[in-house]
Amino acid sequence: MEVRAYAKLNLTLDVLGKRPDGYHDLRMIMQSIDLADTITLEENSIGALQVRTNLHFLPDNEKNLASQASLRWWEAKGVPPRGLNISIDKKIPVCAGMAGGSSDAAAVLRALNQMEGDALSLRELAKIGAQVGSDVPYCVLGGTALAEGRGDLLTPLPPLPKCWVVLCKPEFSISTPALFAKIDSVRLRCRPDTQGAVAALEAGDLHGVARRMYNVFEDALPDHRRSRVNDIKNILIQCGALGASMSGTGPTAFGLFDSEGCAREALEQLRDLSGEVFLSQTV
Ligand code: C5P
Numbered sequence: 001m002e003v004r005a006y007a008k009l010n011l012t013l014d015v016l017g018k019r020p021d022g023y024h025d026l027r028m029i030m031q032s033i034d035l036a037d038t039i040t041l042e043e044n045s046i047g048a049l050q051v052r053t054n055l056h057f058l059p060d061n062e063k064n065l066a067s068q069a070s071l072r073w074w075e076a077k078g079v080p081p082r083g084l085n086i087s088i089d090k091k092i093p094v095c096a097g098m099a100g101g102s103s104d105a106a107a108v109l110r111a112l113n114q115m116e117g118d119a120l121s122l123r124e125l126a127k128i129g130a131q132v133g134s135d136v137p138y139c140v141l142g143g144t145a146l147a148e149g150r151g152d153l154l155t156p157l158p159p160l161p162k163c164w165v166v167l168c169k170p171e172f173s174i175s176t177p178a179l180f181a182k183i184d185s186v187r188l189r190c191r192p193d194t195q196g197a198v199a200a201l202e203a204g205d206l207h208g209v210a211r212r213m214y215n216v217f218e219d220a221l222p223d224h225r226r227s228r229v230n231d232i233k234n235i236l237i238q239c240g241a242l243g244a245s246m247s248g249t250g251p252t253a254f255g256l257f258d259s260e261g262c263a264r265e266a267l268e269q270l271r272d273l274s275g276e277v278f279l280s281q282t283v
Pocket of ligand 1: 181
């Protein structure tokens, strides 16, 4: 079975506080885009779990979130794992704030479940996903959703009106645990208006959503990293983006456009910076 694992963007991201379990309570609007990894699952007769990717530095063992997801699925089903080859063709940048690894895990959960006759419900898959990573439940669901708690309390939202998305991942990566640790000591100067963005989604108002996009992790970046993210956001806005923000713990920054021409112009200008650039659409 071949499935696509879509990248996610944070239209808003707010950190509400630290929890007794060490995680943070979040409130954020998540959105799937058509930038995707392709995952192939194939049963094997040797009875082993094998995972491989096109990126040599990613784990090819049980540390890979896709492997963990498959093992958790068998565990939840209460039967011993069958032999499975998982092959992942990565297109989503790694350590970029776009939930690439979580999306691969979610895609494996959905695909394995389908191969095994839809044994578990979407809700059950999301619950298994939460054991693999905080973003996995959302990735099981996909689309436009409000995520709260650790990121696993999900409320589906009306879809973001059709638009173009231009993304740029600078050449450096960010450690998610390190940035979460830092956010506790940062005085947040600005918070996103997630409630207003939800109301704008309900009204089908793309401009209203784009105007309200903000991610508190931008304030926790070291100065030189923040200025690179700001350079990208400035180019996006100058080219006509309706709004621009960083996704997850970064460093990918993105802009929403209602004009394909403006989006393509932004893409060209961002190609002159070092980093990876993409033109995408929402899913
Ligand atoms: O759940 P996941 O393994 O994806 O989280 C990676 C790290 O991000 C956690 O170890 C934790 O440091 C941080 N995190 C957090 N609060 C969340 C989600 C993640 O502190 N809600």
